[in-house]
Amino acid sequence: MNDVAPASMISASTDAPIMHVPPADTLVLEARKLDFFYGKNQSLFGVDLPIERNKITALIGPSGCGKSTLLRALNKIYDLYPGQQATGRILLDGKDILSDRGSVARLRARDGDVQIDPANLDVSALRARIGMVFQKPTPFPMSIYDNVAFGVRLYHKKSKAEMDQIVERSLRRAALWDEVKDKLSSSGLGLSGGQQQRLCVARGIAVEPEVLLLDEPASALDPVSTAKLEETLMELRNDFSIVIVTHNLQQAARISDHTGFMFLGKMIEFRPTAELFERPQSTRTRDYVTGRFG
Amino acid sequence: MTATTMDIETASQPARGQGAAGEMIFRTLCFSAATLLMAALAGVVVSLAIGGWPAFRQFGIGFLFSSEWNPVTEVYGAAGPIVGTIVTSILALVIALPLALGVSVFLVEFCPRRISRPIAIAVELLAGIPSIVYGMWGLFVLAPWFALHIQMPLLMDLDPNGLLGQLFAGIPNGANIFTASMILAIMILPYMSAVFRELLLTIPSQVREAAYGLGSTSFEVVAQVMLPYVRRGTVGVIMLGLGRALGETMAVTFIIGNSHGFPHSLFDSGSTIASTIANEFAEATSDMHTSALVALGLVLFLLTFAVLATARALLASDKH
Numbered sequence: 233m234n235d236v237a238p239a240s241m242i243s244a245s246t247d248a249p250i251m252h253v254p255p256a257d258t259l260v261l262e263a264r265k266l267d268f269f270y271g272k273n274q275s276l277f278g279v280d281l282p283i284e285r286n287k288i289t290a291l292i293g294p295s296g297c298g299k300s301t302l303l304r305a306l307n308k309i310y311d312l313y314p315g316q317q318a319t320g321r322i323l324l325d326g327k328d329i330l331s332d333r334g335s336v337a338r339l340r341a342r343d344g345d346v347q348i349d350p351a352n353l354d355v356s357a358l359r360a361r362i363g364m365v366f367q368k369p370t371p372f373p374m375s376i377y378d379n380v381a382f383g384v385r386l387y388h389k390k391s392k393a394e395m396d397q398i399v400e401r402s403l404r405r406a407a408l409w410d411e412v413k414d415k416l417s418s419s420g421l422g423l424s425g426g427q428q429q430r431l432c433v434a435r436g437i438a439v440e441p442e443v444l445l446l447d448e449p450a451s452a453l454d455p456v457s458t459a460k461l462e463e464t465l466m467e468l469r470n471d472f473s474i475v476i477v478t479h480n481l482q483q484a485a486r487i488s489d490h491t492g493f494m495f496l497g498k499m500i501e502f503r504p505t506a507e508l509f510e511r512p513q514s515t516r517t518r519d520y521v522t523g524r525f526g
Numbered sequence: 527m528t529a530t531t532m533d534i535e536t537a538s539q540p541a542r543g544q545g546a547a548g549e550m551i552f553r554t555l556c557f558s559a560a561t562l563l564m565a566a567l568a569g570v571v572v573s574l575a576i577g578g579w580p581a582f583r584q585f586g587i588g589f590l591f592s593s594e595w596n597p598v599t600e601v602y603g604a605a606g607p608i609v610g611t612i613v614t615s616i617l618a619l620v621i622a623l624p625l626a627l628g629v630s631v632f633l634v635e636f637c638p639r640r641i642s643r644p645i646a647i648a649v650e651l652l653a654g655i656p657s658i659v660y661g662m663w664g665l666f667v668l669a670p671w672f673a674l675h676i677q678m679p680l681l682m683d684l685d686p687n688g689l690l691g692q693l694f695a696g697i698p699n700g701a702n703i704f705t706a707s708m709i710l711a712i713m714i715l716p717y718m719s720a721v722f723r724e725l726l727l728t729i730p731s732q733v734r735e736a737a738y739g740l741g742s743t744s745f746e747v748v749a750q751v752m753l754p755y756v757r758r759g760t761v762g763v764i765m766l767g768l769g770r771a772l773g774e775t776m777a778v779t780f781i782i783g784n785s786h787g788f789p790h791s792l793f794d795s796g797s798t799i800a801s802t803i804a805n806e807f808a809e810a811t812s813d814m815h816t817s818a819l820v821a822l823g824l825v826l827f828l829l830t831f832a833v834l835a836t837a838r839a840l841l842a843s844d845k846h
Contacts, residue, residue, distance in 0.1 A: 309735050360741030370736040373754045382750070383740035432736065439740060501736060 250513045252503040253282045254490070259323075260285040260473045261306065261362070261443050266320035266330075268301050268310075268497075275301050277319070277497045282490075283443060287473045288465060290488035290505065292481060294520070298497040303445050306475070308355055308363035324389040324442070329358055360387060363436035367448040369428030371420035376403075376412050379420040379431055383439040398438055405471075406434035407464045426457025433464060437472065446467065446476040450483065464486050481521060485509050491516045570826065578815060578821030595786040597806070600835060603820035604825060606787045610796040611826070612773040614703055614778065614788065615771035618710035622767060625711075626718035631748055633719075634726040646723060652716035661780030669700030669781055672708075677793055696793035703789045703796045706782040710774055714767040721766060725759040726752060758840050765837030772830050775800035799826040 261283040268276035274514060276298050278502075283289050291299040301310075308329070310316040322330040361385065372379050380399045384390060390398065399416070404410040408430040412423070418432055429449055436444055450458040459491050465487055478484050485505060490500040493514070501508060502518045512518040580600060581589060592603025629649060633642050677698040684691040696702055729752055736752040753760070783795020784805055796806075799822050810816045 254735075307739060309739055312735065312738060356738075356741045356743055357741050358741075364739040366732045366736060368730070368732055370730070370733045372733065372737065373750050373757070386741055386746060407534075421624070435736075435740065 242436070246285060249280065249499045250501040250503065250517075251282075251508070252490075254284045258284050260325065260431040261475075262303065262321075262323045263306065264321040264323065266302070266305060266318060266322065268298070268305055268318045269316065271315045275497050276305070276318075278493070279497070279499045280490060281306075281499065281502070283473055283475055284490060285473050286469055286471075286488055287489040288476060289490045289492065290471055290484035291477045291492050291494060292479075292493035293500075294522070295479075299494050300447050301497075303364070303447050303477055303493070303518050306443070306445055307359050307364055309359070310365065311355055324358070324361065341352060354394065360439050361441050362443045362445060363439065363441035364445045365429070365432050365436050365447070365449050367515065368452055369425055369432055371423070371431055373419070373421060373426045374416045376420050376423070376431060377416040380434050380438050380512075382435060386440065402434040402438040403431075405464070406430045406466070407460055408434055424457075426460065427452045429453060429457070429461060430464060433461070433468075437468065441472065443473045443475065446474065448477055448479060451479060458482060458483075481509075493520060495520075530818050547687055549614055571824075574824040574827060578817055578824045580817040581821040584814065589818075590825070593787045595802075595818075597810075597812070597815050600812060600814050601694045601813040604818070604822055606789075607797050607802045608825065609788055610703065610782070611772055611798040611829070613796075614707045614710055615768055616783070616796055617704065617707035618714060618771045619764060619767055621708060621711035621716055623802070624714045625715055626722050626763070626767075629715075629719040629753075630722040630726055633723055635744060635748060635752075646720070649716045650720045653720065655775040657713060657774060658780075660709055661777035664705060664777060664834070665701070668708065669705055671700070673700035680793075693791055694793050695791040696795065698793075699783075701781050701783040701795055702793045703782065704792045706778050706796075706798075709777050709781055710771045713774060713777060714770050717770060718763055718767040721763050722756075722760070725756040725763065729755050762789045762837045764843035765833050765840065769830050769834040769837060772833065773800055773826060775804050779804045799823075801831075807844065811823060818840070 259282050263281040264277045266276055266281070268279075279298070279302060281302060290356065291302065293299050296475045302308075304310045305318045306322060308318075310318065318330060320330065321328050332409065337511060355491055372382060374382070377399055380402050381395055384395065384398055400409060400413075403412060408427060411427060412431075420428065423431060429452075432447075433444075433446075450461050453461065461526075465476070468474060476484075476490065478489065488505045490502065491505045491508045493512075493516075495516055501512060501514045503513075507520055512521055518524075585592065585602060589602065589604055590608065592601075593605040593606050593609075594601050594603045595606055596602075631644050637645065640755070663754065677694070677696070680694045681698055683761060684694060686692075686695065720810075733751065733755065734747060737747040778798050779801035782797060782801055784797050785795045786797060786802075789796035803819050803822055803826075808816070808817055810819055
């Protein structure tokens with residue numbers, strides 16, 4: 233958060249962000265005028281982020297620009313840590329999920345679909361609708377099967393056969409099925425890094441979230457695993473809306489439909505990916521995507 | 527290039543020579559420090575074995591399985607103290623483990639950061655209180671209270687021939703197996719929760735966040751992800767607690783009642799290996815009595831050593 237101080241000295245920061253917002257009825261999740269604070273340090277300044285349904289939205293920018301913070305705000309994972317707070321609005325299907333302090337009422341129906349009533353929203357239920365995959369693979373200390381079934385079991389009572397189906401479908405969608413189908417009962421910790429990461433994707437999509445957030449999911453992977461993961465994400469776009477934070481500009485250019493460039497806690501430019509990379513409008517964006525800084 | 531390097535090496539040769547001598551001395555010192563400790567340990571084991579040999583030779587394997595301990599007739603069987611030691615230690619574990627779990631999960635997961643450190647330090651300080659203080663408190667405060675408010679009512683209300691009546695039978699003076707276990711539990715609790723807390727802190731925060739990210743509640747995260755994550759370490763914590771409970775002497779001697787033979791109920795008085803040794807060593811006049819006590823010491827040594835070695839092995843295999 234050391235980079236917060238000079239923000240006021242940078243001329244670009246006073247410019248209005250260059251936003252190309254998709255039509256409102258195509259949006260699944262939207263951040264509006266989002267401020268974020270780690271204690272007293274402000275690390276997001278009035279950020280807008282529209283997430284279009286069934287598209288991949290990439291967030292790029294130099295380290296410490298607030299990309300990951302923005303992601304952590306979207307599914308309220310920051311809520312676990314006292315002292316971190318967000319103000320502004322985050323709309324999930326048009327309903328504000330931020331104004332509510334959460335954990336007021338338990339809405340989780342064990343045998344039905346998760347329903348969110350914005351009047352008394354439940355943070356756990358919210359997080360199940362917005363899945364997250366982290367930079368480092370985070371398999372749980374249990375079998376591959378149980379890893380995938382974990383989130384589903386929290387919300388639904390399924391028969392063995394139904395659960396088998398869900399696990400297989402999730403692993404197939406994450407392009408991991410063929411590699412693990414013969415060892416579903418062995419520990420998820422025994423897989424390679426790339427496989428673990430795809431296991432985490434399978435675990436995340438098994439609960440059928442609306443949005444899948446990925447925080448530099450490929451930064452700890454080798455090129456082959458990265459390519460597999462990217463392929464997986466392209467496939468998943470048909471069913472989910474994906475937000476991916478990445479340091480890899482080629483990756484953003486390859487797989488995303490929209491790209492947001494962030495700098496010092498602000499959204500500088502948000503446009504369709506091809507336009508942003510080919511004809512950046514902000515000088516700062518141009519400098520970054522052409523590799524002049526960052 | 528090569529020449530320069532060689533020059534430098536030749537030039538610094540005398541200095542290196544001096545350094546090498548110092549290095550030798552340093553290594554020798556470290557080595558002797560380490561071997562001295564090992565030698566002392568081996569010496570202890572050997573002298574215990576020699577000292578206890580007459581008892582082992584006299585009573586054979588029966589020393590471990592007979593419960594008759596009679597200094598007058600010079601018959602010594604250690605089964606009573608051995609069973610007492612194991613029973614009190616395991617009971618103490620059963621009492622302490624859920625509490626230790628609760629304390630450490632609270633400190634790591636729910637307690638506001640500001641007060642979690644002071645509480646953690648306070649818990650660790652509890653481990654430093656001398657055991658004789660716990661023993662005194664047990665004898666003067668806990669035992670009378672326990673006798674009056676727990677033992678007496680149970681004795682009055684239960685059918686003495688019923689199952690529960692037999693389980694809770696015993697002289698209502700508060701000095702028994704169960705109160706000794708309670709004191710032991712209080713003593714090993716800070717120790718166990720400190721190690722357990724350290725274990726929980728080794729779990730990467732992203733794993734925690736991933737579990738929350740799937741929509742788990744705190745309980746689900748703790749029970750289904752965090753505890754399995756430190757599963758093997760937990761066994762290690764249990765063994766460490768057990769190791770401590772097995773050898774605890776003063777506090778137990780104060781409150782266990784010190785009677786030989788098998789304890790017949792939860793509220794019966796009994797003895798442990800350590801309490802028997804502490805009680806009788808000063809009064810052991812015959813050689814065989816002394817030898818029996820030394821043999822007891824060897825048994826305790828081996829028991830504790832085995833438990834601690836297992837704990838170490840389990841903890842070492844749980845690094846992430």
